[in-house]
Amino acid sequence: MRGIASLVLLTISNLFMTFAWYGHLHLFKKIPWFAKLGLVGVILVSWGLALFEYIFQVPANRLGFVENGGPFSLFQLKVIQEVVTLTVFTLCAVFIFKTDKLGWNHVAGFALLVAAVYVIFKKW
Template sequence: MKGPLTLLLLTVSNLFMTFAWYGHLQFKKLAWFSKLGLVGIILVSWGLAFFEYVFQVPANRIGFEENGGPFSLFQLKVIQEVITLVVFTLCTVFVFKTDQLKWNHLAGFGLLVAAVFVIFKKW
């Protein structure tokens, strides 16, 4: 149960991270948001990033093998990176609608899957 919970929490965390880091680039289309200066945008992003950490920290604590979870630190990091790219890609293509998914993106993701395999492989 700790493995799936870790993955769920990391996914939610990454949704907040994506909107904190990149959402402001799209939300400028909103009237109230476009009037914010850089400091205002930073504060809104920090507010979103707070929720990123609300989910990220428990995910790592629950998932870490020394806390009874199934994952090593390397595994947690690789999982987090893959989730980050999946969430970012889905948001970019379907929410922000700024880019199209192309073959080189898929090739890069395939290499990430290979990285996951190598990190999780018991040598």
């Protein structure tokens, strides 16, 4: 249960992260008041969104970490976080931002990430 909770919280965290880091590049420009903001304003809005990223990220890692009763080691948590990050980013870029198309090289890269997850989780 702690592992599932950790994954859900990581996913929510990464939604906020994606909008904080990349939303201002395309999506937020469509909002009139946001489009008028200078760099400092954009940084402050992004920082505000990033606060919510951390509100979900920190509990996700605490719940998931083996020394806190969770199922994951530090390495496992990091690899999971990277896969969740790229998955959430890809879905946002393709379906929400609509700036990029999913290519064969992206699929190949994700397959390598799945291989990385396998290697990290494999008990040797």
